Amino acid sequence: MIVTGLAGWVVSRYLAAFQLGYINHVWDPFFGFAEGTKQVLNSNMSHMWPISDGGLGAISYTFEFLMGYMGSPARWRTMPWMVAFFGILVIPLGLTHIVLVMSQPMIVHHWCLMCLLAAGIMLPMIPLEVDEVVAMGQHMAEAKRRRDRGGSLWKIFWLGGSAEGCTKDERSPELVTLPQQPWSVFKASIWGMTFPWTLIASAFSGIALMFCPSFFGINIQAPAADVGHVGGALIVTVAVVCMGEVVRLGRYLNVPLGIAVAVLPWLQSGSVQSYSVTCTVIGLAVALLAIPCGVKLERYGLWDRFVR
Template identity: 65%
Template sequence: MASKDDKHSTGMGSRGVVRPMDMHQNNSNDHQDHEGGGHEHHKMDHQQRLQMLHMHHQQTLWIYWMLVLLGFWLVLSPLTFSYGIGTVEPSGGREVWLSLSQRITVLKWSDIISGLLLIFFGWRSLTPNRPVSLWICCFIGVWLNIAPVLFWAPTAVAYYNDTLVGALIIALTILIPGMPNMIMYMKMGSKVPSGWSYNPSSWPQRWIMIVLAFAGWIVSRYLGAFQLGYIDQIWDPFFGEGSRLVLNSDMSHSLPVSDGMLGALAYTFEFLMGWMGSPSRWRTMPWMVALFGILVIPLGLVHIFLVISQPVIVGYWCTPCLLAAAIMLPMIPLEFDEVIAMGQHMVQAKRRGDNFWKVFWKGGEPFEHNEDERSPKLMELSKSPGKVIKASIWGMSIPWTLAVSTLLGIWLMFAPAAFGVSIEASAADINHLGGSLIVVVSVISMGEVVRRGRYLNILLGLLVAVVPWFLQDSNFVLNLSSAITGLLVAGLAIPRGPKKESYGLWDKYVK
């Protein structure tokens, strides 16, 4: 028989701010089971929440002392690790907006000032009920991740010191203890969105996002390390010098910062935000889900488009760049369902008459009270990996039509090389770009909430089938291949494929 702790486990464990609130909810549920009372009877008043806040602050006091100590670490870092010894210049002779001496000076003062501010606001955070001080500490951590990218950190030590300390500060301020003062307004209630067959914010659903974000961070950091000059070679097993030429191309140099390190920065925030909030964050933290969605979906699409345009704009492929895009691609459909669930809750709250912005920033009252009985505990991963991995991709299904379309898109990308057509030919550009976009649309449309996106493949397939015939430098064999492949893709986009889950108000849009 399961123990009481097992019964109320959320799988990943309830960290920080969620822990005392979960304890209250669990006690309320036990009381309700015995006496049949409703949830309204167990709402906490302001004084009870304040007492719980002080108790939670006592339990996590070590965190705020750590913030102070990290402040001293930052202040002393420029003295301990000289930013002027072992300096490097960006690869490819790239000119940056600051001279070497300015880069050294600015980064030194950035660390010193950030450290002093962290000492001050970390000290203030030792007293409970000071959320503003904690948020300022969090933003200092965000800045420390941005500064070495913005100022082109002249040494690897400066870059890694700032980014790792910055990530640690973010974890200490809003991940381990939970959102500052969330105890004062968090509404307990449903874990699963109304009408949904699963919880898109469960730990198995977020686990796969965290893993993908970490993998993307490793690859992007490698690309950025080459661009900033920390390593002098980039390894490419398939395209040889292609990666170096892409990373030092005019397209890459047109940006004011390293696009590789910019990708690493985005993946850092995605990785950290994967840990934020409870399994009901679609309801309790709409602002965070919206921000996470912006990082993953529109910015992810921009990242992917820039990568797949490389053979058209630059004339070369880059294997690590393609790997980074391949890591980002499945994150988009995997995140869409959580954003849809959050949007459904916002719509329902607005219809009920709740204040939109209050619900957006502080969460809303539940529309029903339920528990997530379906999602497996993440601790089962080592014993039952298949069960947890399957739960990680609820909301995605792979119709054979989309699977075949993905393979056809990959074929289009490699067809010019297979038929000996120069990468500089216009017909090759159509195949490279069209094939890449077909792959992107097919994979994203495997997310059931965005299954309608497959209709874009009709347009892409027809363009790939028709346009090459009107180009002067076209190749008959390649054109015939494009025509057959494009028409197949267009036809395969018509069937919807299976729908395995339920999505509440969004069900009517899954067609």
């Protein structure tokens, strides 16, 4: 979380520097600066905020980076308020990034490579954080049941609860041991996030779908192109977020998304048969890939019944 927060801050700060006039060029070897990135960063949508949207992203990533350091690994019990605020900062912001990415071809009709990178950095932060929020919620409910701090959720939220019923974490390596055992520390940092081949295939299918309109020569302003751009972005979002085991159930959202992608190109103007057939094949494949649950390695107490 700390590393991804820093990476997101670097990218957002770079975009903000252009929007605020400190630099006059943004690197974009894929879509081009004048043809893509400049159009997005100077669009009316980018200027609808009181401040630069890149600057707003940099501020958000700054808080995420700093909040990643606060508290111990047991802060879900000792600092529930911190986990709640961190979850609010990470999860809604991650989804907001995806909305902004989808708006590029729909509203601005251009792409921005660095904007896509910022969204790509934010997306995995959601499954990495959501299990801590689930742990915090379960602890507060259990502490209230035990009448910790008089059974007041308000006090438990701000002051934490007792460790009664908890077991000491013996398997997680300390962060300070990163130089000596980097692989062990890295693996521990992504516990709770697994990578079933079905979700990986769905994510790559969504990415392919986003590029299909350009590959088949569909005008970016045509409604048929929006099916590939928006549908692909949503499929990728669902697939990556649901790599978090506690939200694995959300993969079923890709079933209606896949069916919509399979059907809508045939009903939209500006489509061609080869594009519609490709969307149908990808959409039906994504819907089928959403059915298996995939591997589950961790235990989540009362939440286990929702991991299926």
